[in-house]
Amino acid sequence: MNCSCGGTMKDTKEIYPAKWGEYQVDIKGVKAYRCDACGKLLYEPEEINLLLNLTVLLSGLSKEKRPKVIDFEKFRSSQLID
Ligand SMILES: [Zn+2]
Numbered sequence: 001m002n003c004s005c006g007g008t009m010k011d012t013k014e015i016y017p018a019k020w021g022e023y024q025v026d027i028k029g030v031k032a033y034r035c036d037a038c039g040k041l042l043y044e045p046e047e048i049n050l051l052l053n054l055t056v057l058l059s060g061l062s063k064e065k066r067p068k069v070i071d072f073e074k075f076r077s078s079q080l081i082d
Protein backbone atom coordinates (compact mmCIF):
# COMPACT_ATOMS: atom_id res chain seq x y z
CA MET A 1 0.00 0.00 0.00
CA ASN A 2 1.45 3.34 -1.07
CA CYS A 3 0.75 6.85 0.11
CA SER A 4 -0.28 9.58 -2.32
CA CYS A 5 3.17 11.13 -1.76
CA GLY A 6 4.84 7.96 -3.08
CA GLY A 7 6.01 6.75 0.32
CA THR A 8 5.17 3.34 1.78
CA MET A 9 2.27 2.95 4.22
CA LYS A 10 3.31 0.69 7.07
CA ASP A 11 1.10 -1.23 9.48
CA THR A 12 0.97 0.34 12.88
CA LYS A 13 -1.19 0.49 16.00
CA GLU A 14 -2.47 3.86 17.08
CA ILE A 15 -4.61 5.45 19.75
CA TYR A 16 -7.93 6.64 18.36
CA PRO A 17 -9.70 9.39 20.31
CA ALA A 18 -13.35 8.34 20.01
CA LYS A 19 -16.28 10.50 20.98
CA TRP A 20 -20.01 9.95 21.30
CA GLY A 21 -22.08 12.81 22.66
CA GLU A 22 -20.18 14.00 25.70
CA TYR A 23 -18.42 10.70 26.19
CA GLN A 24 -14.78 10.61 25.13
CA VAL A 25 -12.53 7.59 25.21
CA ASP A 26 -9.02 6.85 23.98
CA ILE A 27 -8.95 3.53 22.16
CA LYS A 28 -5.53 1.88 22.11
CA GLY A 29 -4.29 -0.67 19.61
CA VAL A 30 -6.35 0.42 16.60
CA LYS A 31 -4.99 -0.88 13.28
CA ALA A 32 -3.70 1.91 11.09
CA TYR A 33 -1.18 2.67 8.37
CA ARG A 34 1.47 5.34 8.60
CA CYS A 35 3.48 6.71 5.67
CA ASP A 36 7.18 6.40 6.33
CA ALA A 37 7.87 9.45 4.13
CA CYS A 38 5.31 12.14 5.07
CA GLY A 39 3.87 10.66 8.28
CA LYS A 40 0.28 10.58 7.02
CA LEU A 41 -1.93 8.34 9.12
CA LEU A 42 -4.85 6.26 7.85
CA TYR A 43 -7.03 4.18 10.15
CA GLU A 44 -8.49 0.88 9.01
CA PRO A 45 -12.18 1.67 8.20
CA GLU A 46 -13.45 -1.64 9.60
CA GLU A 47 -11.69 -0.93 12.87
CA ILE A 48 -13.30 2.50 13.06
CA ASN A 49 -16.76 0.96 12.52
CA LEU A 50 -16.14 -1.53 15.31
CA LEU A 51 -14.77 0.98 17.76
CA LEU A 52 -17.57 3.46 17.08
CA ASN A 53 -20.10 0.71 17.85
CA LEU A 54 -18.21 0.00 21.02
CA THR A 55 -18.11 3.68 21.97
CA VAL A 56 -21.88 4.02 21.48
CA LEU A 57 -22.42 0.92 23.59
CA LEU A 58 -20.19 2.17 26.39
CA SER A 59 -21.75 5.62 26.34
CA GLY A 60 -24.93 3.92 27.56
CA LEU A 61 -23.24 2.96 30.83
CA SER A 62 -23.48 5.17 33.87
CA LYS A 63 -20.78 7.82 34.03
CA GLU A 64 -18.67 6.10 36.71
CA LYS A 65 -18.58 2.85 34.75
CA ARG A 66 -17.47 4.30 31.44
CA PRO A 67 -13.81 3.56 30.75
CA LYS A 68 -11.55 6.47 29.77
CA VAL A 69 -9.14 4.22 27.92
CA ILE A 70 -9.84 0.95 26.14
CA ASP A 71 -7.41 -1.67 24.93
CA PHE A 72 -9.06 -2.40 21.60
CA GLU A 73 -7.15 -5.61 20.99
CA LYS A 74 -9.02 -7.17 23.89
CA PHE A 75 -12.37 -6.04 22.51
CA ARG A 76 -11.85 -6.84 18.85
CA SER A 77 -13.10 -10.41 19.06
CA SER A 78 -15.40 -9.79 21.98
CA GLN A 79 -19.13 -10.39 21.71
CA LEU A 80 -19.64 -7.02 23.38
CA ILE A 81 -19.36 -5.45 19.96
CA ASP A 82 -22.00 -7.58 18.21
ZN1 LIG B 1 3.16 9.98 2.38
